[in-house]
Amino acid sequence: MEKIESEIKEYFFVESKNWLIGGSRGLYGGQVIVQSLASATLTVPPEYGIHSMYSYFLLAGDYEKNIEFQVERIRDGRSFATRHVKAKQGDSTIFTVTCSFHKYEDYSTEIQYKMIDVYPPEHKIYPVVEHHKDKLPNPSQIFQDMNLSVFNKYSLISRTATFKDPEMEETNSQIIKSRLWAADAINLIVNKHENAFSDDKVFINKDKSKVNPNMKHPYDNTVGNPLCCRWFKFGANLEECTQQTQYLFIAMISDFWIPNFISSPYFWGYNYGLVSIGMIVTLDHTLYFHNNTGNAKSKAKFRADEWILFTLESPTVTNNKQFVTGKFYSQSGEHIASIGQETLFRVTETKKVLKSNKNVENLRFKLDENVLNLAREYNPITNFNYIQREPKLVSFESDEKKSEFIATQKPKL
Structure with missing residues (x-):
């Protein structure tokens, strides 16, 4: 426990500083998430590892104020331990989370989807934005390859994850080299395949007669897709860190790219310039x-100072709320964590729209399920691995009509 406590103090509570990353986002949510989880981790025996946490952001945090974390012991069982944490600034509770920890137990099988098929982070070298200590980055730089200072202590290193699509690789490079946001490269790849299904529009309630398409770029007649992936790692030597600490780094970055990438359908391509972010x-x-x-195993399953792939998609927006799901993979392809998030997403009409009386309702969208299935061509639903403990692999296939998994070969026991 002393080792975990030392690592938490070293990487996540740095001289009582808050992590300032620029823009109008105020106190970064990932900081509150990881510090709350770290506080809960210090109250459970080290042989219990975090397996899930459910959190709510109640009030905006103030960067100038310290945060107090109050941990309530809900349950200590033989297999599971539960903690409830309140993050407070003054008399106000700004964040709550319930954390569940699981004591290691023996198991015989693992099952997971194959990792999305992308090039490694070293595949292309794009311009890198360097964020220097005590200097605020431009929020748009979050989309580019970057080295971002964290607590002025270590760095978050982020690189573009490019789908393995030979036809689109060169276009990908040109977009990123021209310092456009990385989301556009992904939109191009997904939209390239959309016409393969039908002549029906992928997004509904989008009336082109009411909007003049923006012709600055060839992809501006398409609607951006809320889909992205990024490589990242932390610029610190974490080789000797405990597994609990490695997962804390995942918690800290889990909310980082979501608020920007989910806005792709509104601010890229066809809908460009029609609305502005309200909240x-x-x-x-x-x-x-x-x-x-x-700590039941001597070494962590992954290291946060080695490349990790983060994939995100958002299947729906309704009533000013957007639902987002995401997955984390080690570079070797092991699925190490998953997220789900609901985001308040308010947009306002721009003056351009108000003056011309354009109907902004065309910005409502839903992704056609066929397009989502094709997008998952890069995360094949047909590559479903049954892993025996040795391990041994067996392939599963899916019936597209019934959306059910069918075993094509029995596992070799």
Whole structure:
């Protein structure tokens, strides 16, 4: 426990500083998430590893104020321990989270989807935005390859994850080299395949007669897709850190790219310039940590100072709320964590729209399920691995009509 406490103090509570990342987002939500989880972790035996946490953001945090974390012991069982944490500034509770910890137990099988098929982070070298200590980054730089200072202590290193699509690779490079946001490269790849299904529009309630398409770029007649992936790692030597600490780094970054990437359908391509951001705020945030065995194993299943792939998609927006799901993979392809989040997403009409009386209702959208299925061509639903403990692999296939998994080969026991 002393080792975990030392690592938490070293990486997540740095001289009582808050992590200032620029823009109007105020206190970064990922900081509150990780510090709340770290506080809960210090109250459970080290052989218990975090496996899930459910959190709610109640009030905006103040960067100038310290945060107090109050941990309530809900339950200590033989297999599970539960903690409830309140993050407070003064008399106000700004954040609550319930954390569940699981004591390591023996198991015989693992099942997961194959990792999305992208090039490694070293595949292309794009311009890198360097964020220097005590200097605020431009919020748009979050979309580019960057080295971002964290607590003025270590760095978050982020690189573009490019889908393995030979036809689009060169276009990908040109977009990123021209310092456009990385989301556009992903939109191009997904939209390239959309016509393969039908002549029907992928997004509904989008009336082109009411809007003049923006012709600055060839992809501006398409609607951006809320889909993205990024490589990232932390610029610190974490080789000797405990597994609990490695997962804390995942918690800290889990809310980082979401507020910007989910706005792609509104601010890229066809809908460009029609609305402006009114408010983007995280409402709730759920994290699942897979195969966290506490200190029962000598080495962590992954390291946060080695490349991790973060994939995000948002299947729906309704009533000013957007639902987002995401997955974390080690570079070797192991699924190490998952997230779910609901975000308050308010947009306002621009003067351009108000003057011309354009109908902004065309900005409502839903993704056609066929498009989502094709997008998952890069995360194939047909590559479903049954992993025996040795491990041994067996392939599963899916019946597209019934959306059910069918075994094509029995596992070799």
